[in-house]
Amino acid sequence: MPCPWRHLEAAARASPPRNARCAKQSEDGVPAPTSAIPRPPGVRILEDKDMLDFSQGEYGMLRDALRRLIAEEINPYVDEWEEARIFPAHEVMAKLGEAGFLGLTKPEAYGGLGLDYSYGVMMAETLGEIRCGAVPMAIGVQTDMCTPALARFGSDELRAQFLAPAIAGEMVGCIGVSEPEAGSDVAAIRTTARKDGDDYVINGGKMWITNGMQADWMCCLANTGGDSRHRDKSLIVVPLDSKGVERSRKLHKLGMWSSDTAQIFFDDVRVPQSFRVGEEGEGFRYQMIQFQEERLWAAAVVIRALERLVKETAEYTGQRQAFGAPLLSKQVIQFRLAELQTEIEALRALIYRATEHYVAGEDVTRLASMAKLKAGRLGREVTDACLQYWGGQGYMWESEPARQFRDARLWSIGGGADEVMLQILSRMDGFVPEGE
Numbered sequence: 001m002p003c004p005w006r007h008l009e010a011a012a013r014a015s016p017p018r019n020a021r022c023a024k025q026s027e028d029g030v031p032a033p034t035s036a037i038p039r040p041p042g043v044r045i046l047e048d049k050d051m052l053d054f055s056q057g058e059y060g061m062l063r064d065a066l067r068r069l070i071a072e073e074i075n076p077y078v079d080e081w082e083e084a085r086i087f088p089a090h091e092v093m094a095k096l097g098e099a100g101f102l103g104l105t106k107p108e109a110y111g112g113l114g115l116d117y118s119y120g121v122m123m124a125e126t127l128g129e130i131r132c133g134a135v136p137m138a139i140g141v142q143t144d145m146c147t148p149a150l151a152r153f154g155s156d157e158l159r160a161q162f163l164a165p166a167i168a169g170e171m172v173g174c175i176g177v178s179e180p181e182a183g184s185d186v187a188a189i190r191t192t193a194r195k196d197g198d199d200y201v202i203n204g205g206k207m208w209i210t211n212g213m214q215a216d217w218m219c220c221l222a223n224t225g226g227d228s229r230h231r232d233k234s235l236i237v238v239p240l241d242s243k244g245v246e247r248s249r250k251l252h253k254l255g256m257w258s259s260d261t262a263q264i265f266f267d268d269v270r271v272p273q274s275f276r277v278g279e280e281g282e283g284f285r286y287q288m289i290q291f292q293e294e295r296l297w298a299a300a301v302v303i304r305a306l307e308r309l310v311k312e313t314a315e316y317t318g319q320r321q322a323f324g325a326p327l328l329s330k331q332v333i334q335f336r337l338a339e340l341q342t343e344i345e346a347l348r349a350l351i352y353r354a355t356e357h358y359v360a361g362e363d364v365t366r367l368a369s370m371a372k373l374k375a376g377r378l379g380r381e382v383t384d385a386c387l388q389y390w391g392g393q394g395y396m397w398e399s400e401p402a403r404q405f406r407d408a409r410l411w412s413i414g415g416g417a418d419e420v421m422l423q424i425l426s427r428m429d430g431f432v433p434e435g436e
C-alpha cells in the first residue's frame, strides 16, 4: 500500500526553516536565538535531514495528524476510561489503524507504511500527549512489543493472519513473556509448548499481561526444548479464544488504570506449529531483539508527558499565591523546573541518538538500555518534584500530578527493571569482573 502521507511531503519542504519563529527580540532586549548565525567559511553545515526533528516534513505531518486524533478521539474520554479501569481497546485501535498509525514501521505488504524506526519513536513521543500513561502503553504493546518479531521473523501466512489485522486495528495483540515465577529473569519462564502431531500443546501461564483481558492473540514465549536456557524457547502466536485459555482476572494496579492487565492460564492449549514465529529455539533471541524497540519506545513515550507536567506545574505555581506573590516567583521553584526540563531534553537527545544508530542498522541494546533506565528514573524524579509544588492539590487522587506520579512509577519496573538495565550495561561496558 502506498504511503497515504507522501503527497504532503512537498508542502512540508515549503514550510519555514527550524528556528525561524525564534528570530525575534525577547522582552528584556536580549536577542533570541536566530537561524541566521554566521558560519565560519568552509565548515560543513549539518543539514536538517541529518538530524531528527519531528516538527519537520513527513514527521511533522504525521505528528500533527496523530495529535488531532489524540485531541478528538482519545483525550476527551481518558477520565471516563481511567474511572472505569479499562479503555475500549478495539474501538481505539480501529481508529488508529484506519489512520495508518499501527503500522508506521511495518512492511507495506501487510498494510504498514514501511517507514524507518525513527517514525516509531516520533509516534511514541507524540503518544505522550495522551493524558494518562495507560492508553499509550496499550498502543505501544500493539505497535512495538507484540508485533516486531512477528513482522521480522514470522512466515507470510502468520503475518497475513495476525500482523495485517493488528496493523489495520481489527485485532488487538498482547505480549506474554512474564510469569508469576519469572519477570526479570526471562530465561526462567516455565510455560511449555510440547509438540503433538502438527500442533503445540501449551501449559503454564502468564502474568501482568497488558491488553490481556481484551486481546485477540498473544505473542507468547514458551519452552519448546533445547540444549541451553537461551536456545530452548520459541515465540508462538496464541489466539486467546482457544480452548484451555483462561483469563483469570483483571489485576488491580497502583497506576495505569485504564489499561487492562491480566493473569492468563494455559491448560492444554492446542495451536498449530505453523503459529511459531521464525525458528524453533530462537524465541529468547528474538525477544531480546524485540526488546530494543520496546525499550526505545518506553523511553520515548515519557518525554511529552513529563514536559507537560513541568509546563502545567509552572502554570499552577504561577497562579497560586503564597506569602503575597505567586509561588513561581520563588527562584528555587524556577530553577528546579529548569533543571527538570534540562534532564528531559538530555533524555530526548539520548533517545534520538539511539534511534539514529538503530535506523542505521546497528544493535542499540546499550543505548536503548541507557534510555530506558534514564526514562524510568526521570519519570519518578519529575513527577515527585512537580507533585510537591502542587501541594495538597497534587496529593488529590484525580489530579494530573497524582496520575502521572502513579503511572510513571511503572517504567522503572515494566519492560525490564532499572537493575536489569544496569546489569546489561555493566556487562556491555566491562564493569563485571571476569568469571562472574
Ligand SMILES: Cc1cc2nc3c(=O)[nH]c(=O)nc-3n(C[C@H](O)[C@H](O)[C@H](O)COP(=O)(O)OP(=O)(O)OC[C@H]3O[C@@H](n4cnc5c(N)ncnc54)[C@H](O)[C@@H]3O)c2cc1C
Binding pocket: 141, 174, 175, 176, 177, 178, 181, 182, 183, 184, 185, 207, 208, 209, 210, 211, 253, 256, 261, 410, 412, 413, 414, 415, 416, 417, 418, 419, 420, 423
Ligand atoms: C502494569 C504492568 C504491565 C506489564 N505488562 C506486561 C506485558 O504486557 N507482558 C509481559 O510479559 N510482562 C508485563 N509486565 C511485567 C514486567 O515486565 C515485569 O514486572 C518486570 O519485567 C519485572 O519482573 P518482576 O515483576 O517479576 O520482578 P522481579 O524479577 O521479581 O524483580 C523484582 C525487583 O528486583 C530487582 N531486580 C531484578 N533483577 C535484579 C538484578 N539482576 N539485580 C538487582 N536487582 C534486581 C528490581 O528492582 C525488580 O523490580 C507488566 C508489569 C506491570 C506491573
